[in-house]
Amino acid sequence: MGRWLPNREGLKMDFLLQELRRAGYRITDARRAIVQALVNASRPLNPQELYEAARVQHPRVGLVTVYRTLEALLELGMVQKVHGEQGCVGYVYTGRGHRHVAWCRACGRAFIFEGQEDLSSLEQSLERTLHFRVEGHLLQLTGLCAECQART
Amino acid sequence: MGRWLPNREGLKMDFLLQELRRAGYRITDARRAIVQALVNASRPLNPQELYEAARVQHPRVGLVTVYRTLEALLELGMVQKVHGEQGCVGYVYTGRGHRHVAWCRACGRAFIFEGQEDLSSLEQSLERTLHFRVEGHLLQLTGLCAECQART
């Protein structure tokens, strides 16, 4: 029943590989496995976790290649580092564009949302008062997702 | 001429030591030197830099004590980690309360400002749409300060 639909993760993966390609990177089995593990992850993964996840599909992959691929994806703005209260909790696929992350401290999932206008009033007041010209910002929220609120 | 006024850094230092004291920490020469170096710094310092700065006043201080003191000050919310585009650039004194940091990528100075209300609309919309309950946030701005804009 119903016709076949490509799943979301497959689309994300193709998009990521395409972007790597466009930027001049070669598409290798190692990168495919790493990118796949990244888009399939239900929460931000650190390099070690991403390495272990990628090895399921491509056991010969090395941790070094995970670092190098993350570096490339960060460079392309496809991935963001996620900060918890006590430092970095991992990297998450965010896709292109201005995205922010809300991280649930209970289940560890990251929720991606857009919102570049929300900070403009703050940025403007900073320009007016301090004459500080804002070029970029780091904004991440921590809290509890709907499901984890319900669970308590 | 005019009567003597305590300088700002001295006041900050006394305040920090007082807060450490109130939290049950002992005031030692090492901590005094580290706290002094921190409030006198013109920009965020990493542990190594803070260590070198503290050694000017107290040459016997160890790097470990710098780490331990930073940990205590972070715990007390007196100090914040500052993130540049490529990761942590150091720690800066922010004082008590809800403070944000704007970091100048040219001179490396950090500008501290208050503004807890600025994010409330964003947080509310997140609660409405995702039902995500926001508990905390990380917000830091990067850009150019007034003087560094003038310099170009």
Added chain:
DNA sequence: GGCCTTACTGAAAACGTTTTTCAGTAACTC
């Protein structure tokens, strides 16, 4: 002021993470 408890100290060692190196491999171009 001096004593006592115990947190604090600094040096060294241990530790985990990230980066560099390098010779072999394989992706993409023509």
Added chain:
DNA sequence: GAGTTACTGAAAAACGTTTTCAGTAAGGCC
């Protein structure tokens, strides 16, 4: 299919941070 060259994985090196531990001194108490 051949050639160029970016990529790979393993090992080693480098790096930042934390742990350990015996000696020291801060602050409370008399």
